[in-house]
Amino acid sequence: MFPAKKIVCPTDFSDGSFRALAQASDLAVQFGAEVYLLHVLGAIPPTSEPAIPEIPTWRHEDVEKELRKVAVPLTSKGIRVQCVVADGDAAQEIVRTAEDVGADLIVIATHGNTGWRHLAFGSVTEKVVRLASCPVMTIRMSVAPLAQKVA
DSSP states (O other), X not given: OOSOSEEEEEOOXXXXXXXXXXXXXXXXXXXXXXXXXXXXXXXXXXXXXXXXXXXXXOOHHHHHHHHHHHHHHHXXXXXXXXXXXXXXXXXXXXXXXXXXXTOSEEEEESOOSSTHHHHHHHHHHHHHHHHOSSOEEEEOOOOOOHHHHHO
C-alpha cells in the first residue's frame, strides 16, 4: 500500500480540487507514483432553480482536453499521468476507478466549486471516504483563522 504507487485524484476543476492535485503531485514525486486524474460527468442534482449558470455543459472531448492541460505541470515533474473521464454518480465512479486501477490512495478535496457544487463535492468526498477500499486523503480548503470568524 505505502509507498503509494497509484494515486487517484478527482477534479471538478475547482480551486479545492487543484489544491488536492498539488498534494497528490507532491506524493507522486516522493513515491514515484502514477496519478490518475479523474473527472466525472454526472447527473445534476435536482434543484428548484430553472437554470444554474455555473454548471458548464461538458462533453467527453472537452473534459479530456482540460485534463491534459491540467496534467502538463505534473508530467513536467516526471510524474506519469493517466487522464480518466467517467459518467455517473461522482462518488461511485471515483471509488470504482480506484478499484479498477488498483489505487493505493485517493486524494480528494473536501469542497469543490461554489454554490451547489461546493455542497455537492463535499458530500461526494464523504461518500468516497465511506465507500473506498483504499485510504483516502482529504484536502481542506483554507479557512479564515478562528479569531477572524468570531470577531
